[in-house]
Amino acid sequence: MKTTIDNVHDYMQATGAKARVAAYILSRAETALKDKALLCIADLLIETKDHLQAENRKDLIAAKEKGLAPALVDRLALNDERINSMSEGLYQIASLADPIGALSDMNYRPSGIQVGRMRVPLGVIGIIYESRPNVTVDAAALCLKSGNATILRGGSEAIHSNRAIAACIQEGLLAVGLPSDCVQVIETTDRAAVGALLQLKDSVDVIIPRGGKGLIERVTKESLIPVIKHLDGICHVYIDDDADLEKAVRVAYNSKTQRYGTCNTMETLLISETVASTVLPRLADQYKTEGVELRGCPQTQKIISDCIPATDKDWGEEYLAAILSIKVVKGLDEAIGHINQFSSQHTDSIVTQDYSKARRFIREVDSSSVMVNASTRFSDGFEYGLGAEIGISTDKLHARGPVGLEGLTSLKYVVFGDGHIRQ
Amino acid sequence: MKTTIDNVHDYMQATGAKARVAAYILSRAETALKDKALLCIADLLIETKDHLQAENRKDLIAAKEKGLAPALVDRLALNDERINSMSEGLYQIASLADPIGALSDMNYRPSGIQVGRMRVPLGVIGIIYESRPNVTVDAAALCLKSGNATILRGGSEAIHSNRAIAACIQEGLLAVGLPSDCVQVIETTDRAAVGALLQLKDSVDVIIPRGGKGLIERVTKESLIPVIKHLDGICHVYIDDDADLEKAVRVAYNSKTQRYGTCNTMETLLISETVASTVLPRLADQYKTEGVELRGCPQTQKIISDCIPATDKDWGEEYLAAILSIKVVKGLDEAIGHINQFSSQHTDSIVTQDYSKARRFIREVDSSSVMVNASTRFSDGFEYGLGAEIGISTDKLHARGPVGLEGLTSLKYVVFGDGHIRQ
Numbered sequence: 001m002k003t004t005i006d007n008v009h010d011y012m013q014a015t016g017a018k019a020r021v022a023a024y025i026l027s028r029a030e031t032a033l034k035d036k037a038l039l040c041i042a043d044l045l046i047e048t049k050d051h052l053q054a055e056n057r058k059d060l061i062a063a064k065e066k067g068l069a070p071a072l073v074d075r076l077a078l079n080d081e082r083i084n085s086m087s088e089g090l091y092q093i094a095s096l097a098d099p100i101g102a103l104s105d106m107n108y109r110p111s112g113i114q115v116g117r118m119r120v121p122l123g124v125i126g127i128i129y130e131s132r133p134n135v136t137v138d139a140a141a142l143c144l145k146s147g148n149a150t151i152l153r154g155g156s157e158a159i160h161s162n163r164a165i166a167a168c169i170q171e172g173l174l175a176v177g178l179p180s181d182c183v184q185v186i187e188t189t190d191r192a193a194v195g196a197l198l199q200l201k202d203s204v205d206v207i208i209p210r211g212g213k214g215l216i217e218r219v220t221k222e223s224l225i226p227v228i229k230h231l232d233g234i235c236h237v238y239i240d241d242d243a244d245l246e247k248a249v250r251v252a253y254n255s256k257t258q259r260y261g262t263c264n265t266m267e268t269l270l271i272s273e274t275v276a277s278t279v280l281p282r283l284a285d286q287y288k289t290e291g292v293e294l295r296g297c298p299q300t301q302k303i304i305s306d307c308i309p310a311t312d313k314d315w316g317e318e319y320l321a322a323i324l325s326i327k328v329v330k331g332l333d334e335a336i337g338h339i340n341q342f343s344s345q346h347t348d349s350i351v352t353q354d355y356s357k358a359r360r361f362i363r364e365v366d367s368s369s370v371m372v373n374a375s376t377r378f379s380d381g382f383e384y385g386l387g388a389e390i391g392i393s394t395d396k397l398h399a400r401g402p403v404g405l406e407g408l409t410s411l412k413y414v415v416f417g418d419g420h421i422r423q
Numbered sequence: 424m425k426t427t428i429d430n431v432h433d434y435m436q437a438t439g440a441k442a443r444v445a446a447y448i449l450s451r452a453e454t455a456l457k458d459k460a461l462l463c464i465a466d467l468l469i470e471t472k473d474h475l476q477a478e479n480r481k482d483l484i485a486a487k488e489k490g491l492a493p494a495l496v497d498r499l500a501l502n503d504e505r506i507n508s509m510s511e512g513l514y515q516i517a518s519l520a521d522p523i524g525a526l527s528d529m530n531y532r533p534s535g536i537q538v539g540r541m542r543v544p545l546g547v548i549g550i551i552y553e554s555r556p557n558v559t560v561d562a563a564a565l566c567l568k569s570g571n572a573t574i575l576r577g578g579s580e581a582i583h584s585n586r587a588i589a590a591c592i593q594e595g596l597l598a599v600g601l602p603s604d605c606v607q608v609i610e611t612t613d614r615a616a617v618g619a620l621l622q623l624k625d626s627v628d629v630i631i632p633r634g635g636k637g638l639i640e641r642v643t644k645e646s647l648i649p650v651i652k653h654l655d656g657i658c659h660v661y662i663d664d665d666a667d668l669e670k671a672v673r674v675a676y677n678s679k680t681q682r683y684g685t686c687n688t689m690e691t692l693l694i695s696e697t698v699a700s701t702v703l704p705r706l707a708d709q710y711k712t713e714g715v716e717l718r719g720c721p722q723t724q725k726i727i728s729d730c731i732p733a734t735d736k737d738w739g740e741e742y743l744a745a746i747l748s749i750k751v752v753k754g755l756d757e758a759i760g761h762i763n764q765f766s767s768q769h770t771d772s773i774v775t776q777d778y779s780k781a782r783r784f785i786r787e788v789d790s791s792s793v794m795v796n797a798s799t800r801f802s803d804g805f806e807y808g809l810g811a812e813i814g815i816s817t818d819k820l821h822a823r824g825p826v827g828l829e830g831l832t833s834l835k836y837v838v839f840g841d842g843h844i845r846q
Binding site: 024027028101107109111113115118120122123205206226228244246247250251253254255258340349351362363364366367368369370371372373374375377378379383384385395396397398400401402410411412413414415416417418419420421422 | 790801
């Protein structure tokens, strides 16, 4: 059954208005009620698995008919494992501490008033994402726990799956007495709906796009609403003169090969000239065993045989593939300079045993995650202990790095007086 | 001497590029160096007072010739008292703790890595403001202490004063060895410079407009850069059934009359019907003594003689004047409903002795400052202990309420490992 929507603009306006009303109710909801809703949804996903998979098959068939690449079709599939994992994710989010309403730093001032801050929801969050239907559950759950209403706009190729998942979510909300409008899935695949969503500045407080660069750029350009975004993942590892070489090899190997398609995968390896001839041949052997294509600066080419010359374009490239660019640098200053010029301000790591250089690296590298002697692959909400993440922000305002529950909240000031007035 | 700038767009591009370079140096500057620069500037303002006042006179003469309202001309004047106060402000900011580089919450994770966050500058901040030349010093000093480079665009009517102040600031920066580009004042009064500034998304990280509603709206609409803004100050006091009536009268009187033209002045008084006939006559007498014009709902009009009828427009009006709108409500629910509908989400206060109602008010009122038994006039960076403020944000993302040093910073993740890799 396909919903026909004649006037997308009016439909989106109405969606925004309903979200605003629901957000107000949700912002006051007790912790236990929100957790109960999350567990209810988790159980419903398992109970209605057959239905979810039947709806998902419609998307899979359409995707194959449209000739979608097998990797993309695979990302769309809701197999048993993925449904179980969505359900487990909800249990995890329910077990996290509720950030909302927490009061902090309530200090007395010379005037006699007591001032501090309370953590509050942002309000209504619009999430625009591509393909993977599990995002529907993850995003809705994180927003729900943090007291925010959501408007979800998934990829058109997952519309049947997303609708079926949304039905579970809304049934779970209603079961505990929360408005089903706390989580709304846009019912049309019309592209104009995205444009209309980005204009709803009175009813939507923040937009979070998740997907390819084209999507992020379109959203940033068109949105009248503040955007929390993750643009690129051009991550670096710098192997310093004073690196422990065993740690260097381990970290540089893991940062590239543990997974290729993730945003926290290393794309460029920087290495100090004093250790390059010792470390690079060993690393090159390991990379080649894994089939990683190496593209090097002239000095790298002298050290490693059959290394492709890197062009200037390589330093600004997010490969998301078994390709690595390598540059030999004079030392820490050049490494920091290169990173601050070419990094996407996502995650950058130094391998060194030198205290002062480690200290300088973490202060001077302007990225959302800076690391010492650790794999860039750790840059992740679960690994950081946030419990879950809605994405990794490469913005500077509001939320930087992995965005968990706290990134979906704000702080307001609270003042307690006892009839105090200003003199 | 008037600087002629042929190509405003190129000029602004160059200004942005210079700011970016300076910001990088400033982000690494030691606390003592930044403080020394602040004190140096403070002393230079006093030493060059005669020159500042001579330049200021040019602005004052031009303003009078242009027929500017006397109140506006007065705001422009740099008398001895104002110069002293600018200088003292710098001493105060120098004495505040440096937020930059502070590490917090460094916890060990099950993987063995240690994860926490470091406070870092935002980078380059563009500040667009009207008339008062003291903003030039305040804004530059807060940004300097928090490690941010600034591009300042003041009102054209204060151009000579602003240039003279900027010269002091730059001399102070150079005296301690910091780049003078850490603080740049736009050298042209061409309005196109504002438009060009708002496009510099690669070299400016955030825009802070300070001024009237027209300016804020223009900036929000045109900017490609995130904006921290303060739109309106429609503040409320709600006198509850369970209010201590002495406190109620004191808080309601102070919130309106302590100053009329500030954004944290109460514009609408809400009062529960059970206490209206007791409290309103007493308050009305006090307001009338001060010459405050009262505009009331029908019930208010029955209680107070010679009260002007309030129209629907009054509830959404920021008077910034000796005018107060008054509404009698049924109780807490109607008060919260009215506030969340009409408040500008700035500052709202309840007067009550009831524990549960105070608790509900602070949780459910969605404003940047919520108060219990305190005057709305306390909503201010100095009163809250921030030391100084660059403005009060009515936004929800990033900074809410008075924005001090912390609001001009961000947090990045720091990870310490010892050769740790992801499994």
